Amino acid sequence: MFKNLKITCDEATTICDKSQYGAATISEKVKLSIHFLSCKICCLYTKQNKTLTNLYKGQAKSCKEIKRCLSKEEKEALKRELEKIKE
Numbered sequence: 001m002f003k004n005l006k007i008t009c010d011e012a013t014t015i016c017d018k019s020q021y022g023a024a025t026i027s028e029k030v031k032l033s034i035h036f037l038s039c040k041i042c043c044l045y046t047k048q049n050k051t052l053t054n055l056y057k058g059q060a061k062s063c064k065e066i067k068r069c070l071s072k073e074e075k076e077a078l079k080r081e082l083e084k085i086k087e
Contacts, residue, residue: 007031012042020053 007015015032018024024032036043070078 005031005034007035009035009039009042012036012039013045016042016046016049020049 012032012035015024015028019029019032032042032046036046
């Protein structure tokens with residue numbers, strides 16, 4: 001019965017990532033919590049992952065408030081650079 005609750009570190013990081021986006025099931029979260037009892041590295045990974053997610057969300061929020069459009073000169077320069085790549 002308990003063999004079903006054991007997961008590898010690879011599975012733990014996958015569940016951690018899914019959990020960050022609300023895609024992890026309750027059973028996966030339980031397995032992850034049990035894994036944390038014996039693996040401090042995965043526990044640290046989860047903490048760091050949460051920190052990075054929160055930092056990104058804060059940065060993304062402020063970026064959405066700023067509207068930035070390319071000028072005509074910048075658009076033309078970009079088109080020229082893209083044409084060079086095509087050749």
